Amino acid sequence: MSAVIKTATPFALESVLFTALEVSGADPKKVTNTVLQGISQRNQIELGDILTNRKDYNGRQLFRQQGERWVLLHDSDELGANIVSQLADRRYTGVKQFLAQLSLAYDIAYQQLLEQLAEQERAILEEERKNRVEAIRQQSIAKAKSQGYSVKESRTAKGQIQLVLTRTV
Structure with missing residues (x-):
């Protein structure tokens, strides 16, 4: 099963994305050499990625910069937006809902950045x-x-x- 999830807001600015992830409770961490050494799914993670505390079949979900945008890399096998029970957490939200919430937080953080500038x-x-x-x-x-x-x-x-x-x- 595959899914294509589009967001209304492209995540273009790393600092604004980081702020939005913090507000959303995703506990973002920028991948450095030190962080990379302490992660078991090392083969899928690259330097510069932004790790979240969200997990799926592949391990931790992360954002990777692709061109001008940051894209969420995740396992799209969420049967009806419900991840399999062994990975389920009562606080877990489906990717579509998570990205919708993150998009709102990103818009707010972006407006704050514009006001600051x-x-x-x-x-x-x-x-x-x-x-x-x-x-x-x-x-x-x-x-x-x-x-x-x-x-x-x-x-x-x-x-x-x-x-x-x-x-x-």
């Missing part, structure tokens, strides 16, 4: 704006002093900088 961009733009204002302020003060003015600086209620230039003759 947008906040970082806003912070960078605000810092650039402050630097620009400070440079103009310094330039204006230097020009006024070079022309013989004394400069008095104050701030308005709106946070604007007001320079009062005076010159005595």
Whole structure:
């Protein structure tokens, strides 16, 4: 028996997938040389895979990067979404349901990442704006002093900088 399970969301970003797996309770682990040595199903697992705590006939289910996407590798023999009783766990959910839940968690984690990146961009733009204002302020003060003015600086209620230039003759 074989099955093709498609997700509405392609799992493209490793960090977002990792976060979604953690939220889903899949206990993800990135496969390194150290992890690879401690696993009995070593012949099926490659460096860089993401292991989950979900098990089927083949052992632990895992995500492997194939091109731009991460794909769940699993045994598709879940008779009617129920895995055979010796592997059954009351908390086990079928692959289709698991991927649907993971897709939702991935979407949420992706939105959080986008919000974080947008906040970082806003912070960078605000810092650039402050630097620009400070440079103009310094330039204006230097020009006024070079022309013989004394400069008095104050701030308005709106946070604007007001320079009062005076010159005595």
